[in-house]
Amino acid sequence: MSRIITMLTDFGTADGYVGEMKGVLATGASGASLVDIAHDLVPHDIDGARLALARYWRKFPPGTVHVVVIDPGVGSGRAALAVESEHRFLVGPDNGVLSPALLHAGMRCVSLPVPSSAAPTFHGRDVFAPAAADLAQGIALDALGDPCSDPVVRRTPEATRRADGAIAGVVITIDRFGNAVTNLMARRGGVLAVGAHRLSVARTYADVEPGALVALVGSSGLVEIARRDGSAAAHLALARGSEVVLLPQG
Numbered sequence: 001m002s003r004i005i006t007m008l009t010d011f012g013t014a015d016g017y018v019g020e021m022k023g024v025l026a027t028g029a030s031g032a033s034l035v036d037i038a039h040d041l042v043p044h045d046i047d048g049a050r051l052a053l054a055r056y057w058r059k060f061p062p063g064t065v066h067v068v069v070i071d072p073g074v075g076s077g078r079a080a081l082a083v084e085s086e087h088r089f090l091v092g093p094d095n096g097v098l099s100p101a102l103l104h105a106g107m108r109c110v111s112l113p114v115p116s117s118a119a120p121t122f123h124g125r126d127v128f129a130p131a132a133a134d135l136a137q138g139i140a141l142d143a144l145g146d147p148c149s150d151p152v153v154r155r156t157p158e159a160t161r162r163a164d165g166a167i168a169g170v171v172i173t174i175d176r177f178g179n180a181v182t183n184l185m186a187r188r189g190g191v192l193a194v195g196a197h198r199l200s201v202a203r204t205y206a207d208v209e210p211g212a213l214v215a216l217v218g219s220s221g222l223v224e225i226a227r228r229d230g231s232a233a234a235h236l237a238l239a240r241g242s243e244v245v246l247l248p249q250g
Contacts, residue, residue: 003136004060005029008037008053009069009124010044017122021067021129028133032065044072046097047240050154051173051181053090054100055220062087067124067132068097075120080112080127081151082135082144089135091128096154103153110145159183165248166193170241171225178231180238184223184246190215193245194225194236 005025011017018039025034037056041049049070057066071093079094085107090098094111101107118126131144159169169184184192190201192215199215201223208214210229213236218224223246225232232238 003029004033004035004064005132005136006035006037006056006060006064006066007039007069008041008049008067009039010041010049011039011069011124013039017124020122020125021069024125024129025067025133025136028130029136032133032136035060041070044070046070046072046095047154048173049097050099051156053097057088057090057100058086060088063089065089065091065132065135066101067128068092069124069128070097071095071123074123079148079151080114080123080131081109081148082112082131082141083107083109083151084141089132089141091132091135093123093128094148094152096152098151099154102151103155108141109148109151110141111148112145156183159185159246162245167246169223169244169246171238171244172222173240174233174238178227178233178235179218180225180233180236180242181218181220182223182225182244184244185221186217186223186246190249191247192223192225193247194238194242197236198247199225 081094083090083098083101085101085104090101092098112131114127156172157170159167161167169182171180172183173181186201192199199213201215205228208228213227215225227235
């Protein structure tokens with residue numbers, strides 16, 4: 001059986017940690033296709049990884065195994081999980097990073113045993129990679145561990161409608177271009193308030209001049225704040241949790 005195994009970590013590529021995991025995967029799941037999603041996430045940023053995972057995990061074909069290792073609690077009492085959801089598998093720590101899959105009806109998850117031989121600082125290599133290899137080889141989820149009925153779930157904050165009709169939201173992540181992604185959904189033509197700035201929700205970055213700020217609906221369907229050919233986050237000192245408001249039209 002040949003399956004796809006994807007990898008999302010905060011390990012970087014300079015120290016060989018990713019290579020160690022790939023060695024385990026290649027040995028345990030010979031013939032599987034290994035796909036690097038990213039290894040340069042902000043270290044220990046569980047919510048950033050959760051949002052990244054949400055973008056891609058269902059874009060891969062059924063049977064794909066997604067390994068996600070952003071694990072600041074490695075070696076502690078936190079559980080290790082394997083999940084089946086939407087006909088795909090995910091393996092990673094029980095810290096909320098797998099929430100996009102855990103929130104789907106019908107998902108199943110098991111708690112993976114941590115062998116005594118596992119390095120307490122590297123469960124990516126010694127716990128998650130072996131479990132992912134087993135799943136890629138067709139071993140049943142239930143064979144990997146005991147059922148887990150209460151995994152940790154993290155949710156994106158919901159926007160709220162104010163009495164004046166405006167919708168208050170927050171920045172939920174900053175991408176590598178410096179675009180500030182919010183939890184607001186809108187059609188083009190609205191106006192977004194960011195501090196003292198009022199930005200019409202445009203179609204694309206090229207709708208404004210180089211260096212100008214713009215709000216637009218990104219590929220995820222969420223409103224983003226961008227600066228053409230620059231970083232909106234740096235220009236406006238935005239960070240996760242910064243407040244934004246979608247003003248009522250009319």
